[in-house]
Amino acid sequence: MRALVFNPTVPRYLLTRAVGSLWEPAYWSGLSPLRLRELPEPRLPDRDWVRVRVRMGGICGSDLHLVTLQASPSASAFASFPFVPGHENVGEVVETGPGAADLPPGQRVVVEPVLPCRARGFSDPCDPCRAGEYQLCVRTTDGHLSPGLMVGACRDTGGSWGETFVAHRSQVFPLPDAVPDENALLSEPAACALHALLRWRPADHDTVLVIGGGVIGQAVVACLRALGCSARVVVLVKYAYQAERARSLGADHTVQLQGADGHYEPLAELLGARLRKPLLGKRAVVGGARLVVDCVGSGRSLDDALRLAGPGGTVVVLGLASLPRGVDWTPVWLKELRVVGSYAYAVENWQGRQLRTLELVLRWMQEGKLDLSSLVTHRFPLDRYGDALRTALGKSAGKAFKVAFQFP
Numbered sequence: 001m002r003a004l005v006f007n008p009t010v011p012r013y014l015l016t017r018a019v020g021s022l023w024e025p026a027y028w029s030g031l032s033p034l035r036l037r038e039l040p041e042p043r044l045p046d047r048d049w050v051r052v053r054v055r056m057g058g059i060c061g062s063d064l065h066l067v068t069l070q071a072s073p074s075a076s077a078f079a080s081f082p083f084v085p086g087h088e089n090v091g092e093v094v095e096t097g098p099g100a101a102d103l104p105p106g107q108r109v110v111v112e113p114v115l116p117c118r119a120r121g122f123s124d125p126c127d128p129c130r131a132g133e134y135q136l137c138v139r140t141t142d143g144h145l146s147p148g149l150m151v152g153a154c155r156d157t158g159g160s161w162g163e164t165f166v167a168h169r170s171q172v173f174p175l176p177d178a179v180p181d182e183n184a185l186l187s188e189p190a191a192c193a194l195h196a197l198l199r200w201r202p203a204d205h206d207t208v209l210v211i212g213g214g215v216i217g218q219a220v221v222a223c224l225r226a227l228g229c230s231a232r233v234v235v236l237v238k239y240a241y242q243a244e245r246a247r248s249l250g251a252d253h254t255v256q257l258q259g260a261d262g263h264y265e266p267l268a269e270l271l272g273a274r275l276r277k278p279l280l281g282k283r284a285v286v287g288g289a290r291l292v293v294d295c296v297g298s299g300r301s302l303d304d305a306l307r308l309a310g311p312g313g314t315v316v317v318l319g320l321a322s323l324p325r326g327v328d329w330t331p332v333w334l335k336e337l338r339v340v341g342s343y344a345y346a347v348e349n350w351q352g353r354q355l356r357t358l359e360l361v362l363r364w365m366q367e368g369k370l371d372l373s374s375l376v377t378h379r380f381p382l383d384r385y386g387d388a389l390r391t392a393l394g395k396s397a398g399k400a401f402k403v404a405f406q407f408p
Contacts, residue, residue, distance in 0.1 A: 001038070001039055001040070001041050001162055001163040001164055002037070002163055002382055003036075003084045003161060003162025003163065004034055004035070004037075004084060004085060004161040004162065004385055005034070005035050005036075005039065005082045005083070005084055006033055006034050006081070006083055007081050007082030007083075008069075008081065012031065012032075013033060015031055016032050016033065016069060020068060020069065024390070024393065025386065025390070027068050027069070027389065028067070028389050033069075034067055034085075036382065036385060039084075039162070041158075041163075041164050042157060042158040042164070042165060042166045043166070044097050044166055045121075045166065046097065046121060046144065046168075047097040047099040048097055048099035048168055048169045048170075049166050050093050050095065050096045050100045050166065050169065050172060051095035051164055051166050052089070052091035052109060052164060052166070052167055052172075053092050053163065053164050053407070054086075054089060054090075054091045054160050054162065054164065054405075054407050055090045055091050055108075055181055055406075055407055056089070056182075056185050056404045056406055056407070057086040057088065057089055057160030057162075057404060057405040058088030058089070058160070058185050058186075058188075058189075058402055058403075058404045058405075059086075059088075059388060059389070059402070059403045059404065059405070060088055060189070061215075061319065062320045063085055063152075064389070064392055064393060065320055065322060066085060067085075067389060068393070070323075071320075072322045072323055077141070077147075078140055078147055078148065078149045078153070079148055079149070079153040079154070080146035080148055080153075080154055080156070081155060082155060083148065083153055083154055083155045083158075083159065084161055084162040085152050085153070085161045086152045086159035086160030086162070087153075087188065088113075088160060088186075088189065089110065089113070089160035089185070089188075090110055091108070091110075091160075091165075092106055092107060093106065093109060093172075094164065097169075099169060100169040100172070103169070103172060103174070108174070108184075109172050109173060109174055109175055110173045110175055110184050110185075110358070110362070111171050111172055111173070112171045112172075112173065112188070112356070112358050113150035113151040113152060113171070113188065114134065114135055114137070114149065114171075114344055114345075115137075115145060115148055115150055116128075116129050116134035116137035116139070116140070117129040117134070118134070119143075119167075119168035119170060119171060120140075120145050121143045121145075122139060122142075126138045126139055132346055132354065133346050134346060134347070135195075135345060135346050136343075136346075150344075151171075160405070161382070161405060163382075163407060173358055173362060178365075179365045180373060182373040182376040183365050183370075183371055183372055183373040184362075184365070185404060186215065186219065186372035186373070186376065187361045187362055187365065188358070189215050189216055189219050190222070190361045190370065191344075191357040191358045191360075191361045192216065192318065192343075192344060193216055193220045193222075193223045193295075193318070194219075194223045194226075194227075194345075194348075194360065194361055195342060195346060195348070196220070196316050196318050196342035197220065198348050198350070198357070199340075199342065200314050200316055200340065201229065202224075202229060202290060202291045203290075204229060204230045206231045206232070206289075206290040206291060207231065207232045207233075207270075207271060207272075207289050208231050208232070208233050208234070208289060208290070208291045208292075209271065209291070209293070209305075209308055209309075210233060210234070210235045210236070210246075210292075210293050210295060211235075211236045211292065211293065211294045211295060211296055211301045211304060211305055212235075212236070212237070212294065212295030212301060212319060213237030213238060214295065214296070214395070215372075215375055215401050216318060216319065217237070217242075217246070217293075217295040217296075218242075218249055218375060218401065219372060220293050220295060220318070221246050221250050221251050222249045222250060222370055222372060223361075223370065225250035226364050231291075232252050233250065233251045233252050233253075234251070234252065234267065234270050234271070234289070235251045235253070236254075236255050236256075236263060236267065236304070237254055237256055238256070238257050238396075239256070239395070239399075240256060241396075241399045242254075243256060245375070253270050255267050260282055261282040261283055264282070264308075267308060268287075271285075271288050271289050271308065272287055273287030273308075273310070274286040274287060284307070285308055287310050287311070288307075288308045288309045288310035288311075288313060289308060289313060290310055291313065291314050292308060292313065292314070292315045293315075293318055294316065294318060294319055294321075296319040297317065297318075297320045297321040297322065298319070298324060299324035299325040299327050301319065302317065302321060302324050303327045303328055305317075306327070306331040306332060306337065307328070309331065310335070311335045312335065312337070312338075313335065313337055314337070314338045314339075314340065315338070315339045315340070316341075317339065317340070318342050321341075345358055348360065375401040377398070377400050377402060378392075378404070379406040380404075380405060381407075381408075382405050385405070388403050388405060
């Protein structure tokens with residue numbers, strides 16, 4: 001099968017980082033740890049596994065961190081090289097083990113990519129998995145699989161940047177006919193957004209500030225409205241086209257980034273806050289939003305999130321923060337903020353029932369309450385991966401949201 005393979009060595013990593021800082025195409029050139037290769041298809045690890053032929057594989061922000069070598073080196077402890085990237089997926093079953101015979105070949109599916117205890121062959125789950133918090137599994141380097149937090153970071157499973165990959169039966173969700181591929185592809189990032197909102201759900205009278213107009217930020221807005229939450233939603237975006245899409249999905253107000261802190265003035269007005277000028281640096285914000293969701297994870301976005309949160313407020317770090325720089329943590333102390341991370345999805349409590357986040361997302365998609373199809377703006381065949389990555393990294397030029405690999 002054809003697949004993109006990520007296999008860094010220290011010399012290649014250092015050389016690509018050095019050249020890539022001056023010439024972006026280095027990240028997908030012959031220098032790069034990312035290569036298009038012919039590989040044998042991954043084997044089914046056990047009887048409860050299936051093989052999935054990929055129809056669409058998404059390019060996530062975390063994938064871009066990986067390819068541009070911006071991810072924290074600590075993450076390499078939870079991966080096994082070489083691996084095929086890509087965890088956002090839509091596909092169809094082409095082979096099943098005896099324990100997954102209820103999934104017929106040809107069944108269209110989405111695979112939840114995390115690889116916790118159950119997928120790793122443990123009959124005695126760890127404490128987080130037992131509690132339904134399988135996204136926090138402590139055995140992601142153990143069991144009968146090589147290390148890997150998820151499909152797309154484990155050498156044994158493959159990923160959605162290849163023609164096929166394998167998944168445990170527990171990861172596989174059959175797709176209703178009413179949910180098209182484009183919407184299904186966005187079910188995984190939507191589940192990430194929804195998981196954060198279910199854990200830190202705002203009250204209807206709150207104001208929520210969403211930082212970031214990319215796919216995750218848009219999904220936060222859409223999921224808030226699908227939840228039936230009528231909180232006032234303000235979205236801070238980088239580009240005008242992101243503002244337009246956020247409003248169409250239910251945002252009440254949008255503000256565009258302006259210089260170092262030029263956007264603080266319109267935001268302060270919307271948040272009922274006041275600005276105070278220090279001797280040096282950005283203006284201090286008195287007051288702010290009850291809930292701030294940082295969907296970017298950069299030093300700048302995190303710094304803004306802390307400054308713009310109101311007293312006693314909550315900042316949810318939903319974007320991959322990695323190694324942010326230039327963050328002033330004074331507001332955490334001064335405003336007694338709660339800063340929390342949100343990773344992936346879990347078993348949620350919803351209307352008296354326990355169900356997985358992705359189940360709820362797919363239900364809403366089937367019912368027409370959550371439609372993110374329009375966010376799939378660009379499709380590329382795998383052999384044009386350089387163009388795909390260039391488009392995903394240069395969002396403003398093509399007004400891109402979700403860039404995906406389309407397989408025949």
